[in-house]
Amino acid sequence: MKVFVTRKIPQAGLEILREHFEIDVFEGDSPISREELVTRASDCDGLLSLLTDTIDSEVMDEIGVKAIANYAVGYDNIDITAATQRKIPVTNTPGVLTDATADLTFALILSISRRIVESDKYLREGRWTGWDPILLLGGDFVGKTLGIIGLGRIGTAVAKRAKGFGMNIIYTDHHKKSIENELSARWVTFEELIVNSDYITIHIPHTTDTHHLIGKEELSKMKSTAYLINTSRGKIINEIELIEALKNRQITGAGLDVFYEEPDFNPELAKLDNVVIVPHIGSASFETRNKMAVMAAENLVEALKGEIPENIVNPEIYD
Numbered sequence: 230m231k232v233f234v235t236r237k238i239p240q241a242g243l244e245i246l247r248e249h250f251e252i253d254v255f256e257g258d259s260p261i262s263r264e265e266l267v268t269r270a271s272d273c274d275g276l277l278s279l280l281t282d283t284i285d286s287e288v289m290d291e292i293g294v295k296a297i298a299n300y301a302v303g304y305d306n307i308d309i310t311a312a313t314q315r316k317i318p319v320t321n322t323p324g325v326l327t328d329a330t331a332d333l334t335f336a337l338i339l340s341i342s343r344r345i346v347e348s349d350k351y352l353r354e355g356r357w358t359g360w361d362p363i364l365l366l367g368g369d370f371v372g373k374t375l376g377i378i379g380l381g382r383i384g385t386a387v388a389k390r391a392k393g394f395g396m397n398i399i400y401t402d403h404h405k406k407s408i409e410n411e412l413s414a415r416w417v418t419f420e421e422l423i424v425n426s427d428y429i430t431i432h433i434p435h436t437t438d439t440h441h442l443i444g445k446e447e448l449s450k451m452k453s454t455a456y457l458i459n460t461s462r463g464k465i466i467n468e469i470e471l472i473e474a475l476k477n478r479q480i481t482g483a484g485l486d487v488f489y490e491e492p493d494f495n496p497e498l499a500k501l502d503n504v505v506i507v508p509h510i511g512s513a514s515f516e517t518r519n520k521m522a523v524m525a526a527e528n529l530v531e532a533l534k535g536e537i538p539e540n541i542v543n544p545e546i547y548d
């Protein structure tokens with residue numbers, strides 16, 4: 230059997246694939262084009278895809294693979310309904326990137342609030358004239374309210390970190406989570422979270438229901454001293470409306486790891502001092518990316534052997 234890997238992933242994953250299959254790996258320095266993906270994968274049984282690859286029904290029909298392993302926990306790049314209709318198992322990489330993503334979320338909370346990037350720039354530009362009681366003041370964390378949208382694996386890991394910082398934690402989710410006592414977290418409605426949080430952080434997938442969950446209306450209800458953090462998916466926020474809110478200081482700042490149309494991002498964002506932007510590096514630690522590679526490869530091996538993979542996203546195909 231042959232599998233196509235749409236980008237170089239850590240060696241540990243490629244070795245697992247090589248033990249079981251003939252493999253073809255796209256070695257380019259930027260995401261593979263749709264055309265090349267279709268050409269290279271069309272004689273393959275399995276596909277190891279990235280979040281940068283759009284795998285829709287047309288691509289599925291053209292390549293005709295029997296299994297797709299996505300190298301990410303999120304899978305909004307794949308049309309799951311189309312895969313399910315075609316009985317193609319799709320897998321993801323949950324769990325292994327939880328801590329790395331929570332760490333980056335906290336790094337963004339700290340960076341935007343304590344103005345780390347702005348301060349670094351200030352110093353490099355030679356503007357520092359000496360210690361100043363009112364220079365580059367930012368926000369505190371102790372006693373501040375962190376609002377977590379989605380208390381799943383990553384949201385919970387963020388809450389654990391926030392507890393260590395002495396923050397009050399509120400969250401919103403479809404239902405109350407039993408872990409809330411351990412985290413000293415309190416379930417609130419989405420509306421309550423928007424209005425009462427000093428920091429809001431998003432940890433839900435991008436779906437038709439969560440598309441533009443935060444836009445003009447929600448931003449106008451946030452505290453003017455609040456910060457918005459997103460390490461989930463860019464399209465959950467209406468980016469144009471966020472930029473307006475940041476320009477007008479309707480909220481104090483934002484920390485963004487994800488954008489509306491990656492790798493392109495709105496150039497207006499780069500002009501703002503009250504935003505910290507990083508290029509979708511939530512899971513970008515050596516250890517985590519290795520674990521993701523191993524998990525994605527094992528998922529593909531299981532799926533192509535006809536087993537139900539542990540991290541199956543559409544288990545209904547086996548009904």
Ligand code: DGY
Nearest residue numbers: 300301302303326512
């Ligand atoms: C994911 O896995 O979905 C992250 O966005 C990238 O690691």
